[in-house]
Amino acid sequence: MLKTNDVAPQDYRNAMAHFAGAVHVITTDGAAGRRGVTVIAACSVSDNPPTVLACLNRQNPSNDLFLNNGVFALNTLAAGQEELANAFSGLTGLSQDERFGLAEWDTISTGAPTLPGALAVFDCQLIDAKELATHRIYFGKVTGLRIGANLKPLLYHDRGYRIL
Numbered sequence: 001m002l003k004t005n006d007v008a009p010q011d012y013r014n015a016m017a018h019f020a021g022a023v024h025v026i027t028t029d030g031a032a033g034r035r036g037v038t039v040i041a042a043c044s045v046s047d048n049p050p051t052v053l054a055c056l057n058r059q060n061p062s063n064d065l066f067l068n069n070g071v072f073a074l075n076t077l078a079a080g081q082e083e084l085a086n087a088f089s090g091l092t093g094l095s096q097d098e099r100f101g102l103a104e105w106d107t108i109s110t111g112a113p114t115l116p117g118a119l120a121v122f123d124c125q126l127i128d129a130k131e132l133a134t135h136r137i138y139f140g141k142v143t144g145l146r147i148g149a150n151l152k153p154l155l156y157h158d159r160g161y162r163i164l
């Protein structure tokens with residue numbers, strides 16, 4: 001079926017389910033408070049200066065913490081970290097403190113919580129934010145990095161977690 005206009009949100013979601021995406025827990029901490037959220041809507045923007053973006057639902061006021069703290073860390077999950085992905089997506093009904101309690105966290109450069117066992121960590125200063133439709137796009141300048149050794153990526157495809 002080819003539609004050229006009036007694409008329904010459910011049809012769009014069904015098509016997007018064919019994307020295989022990396023799974024991240026995006027975190028922040030600071031004066032506004034600590035928060036982590038499972039996201040797949042995140043990607044690279046540029047390598048010079050190193051810049052990433054992440055899209056967070058702005059209809060959830062708790063996500064304003066990312067804006068108000070002005071820092072975030074993109075923790076790209078590895079195989080075996082599905083429990084964190086589920087917890088930080090709100091699926092298990094845990095509080096934010098309980099979600100963070102499931103793993104050890106440290107910090108690199110911004111104070112945002114970073115996950116030692118992650119596939120990769122991009123610690124970022126928020127440099128811009130743009131509201132678009134239901135979401136706010138956060139642009140971060142990467143000010144700290146960590147690369148995990150010998151880990152397999154956790155992917156999300158066809159509405160489930162997969163290991164590459």
Ligand SMILES: Cc1cc2nc3c(=O)[nH]c(=O)nc-3n(C[C@H](O)[C@H](O)[C@H](O)COP(=O)(O)O)c2cc1C
Nearest residue numbers: 037038039040041042055056057060088089090156
């Ligand atoms: C696989 C997966 C990917 C997700 N990707 C995003 C995303 O890119 N952006 C977003 O705003 N929410 C995304 N979510 C939903 C958020 O994780 C969820 O709404 C949020 O953690 C709820 O937080 P709360 O329970 O503290 O309100 C995703 C959820 C799952 C399961």
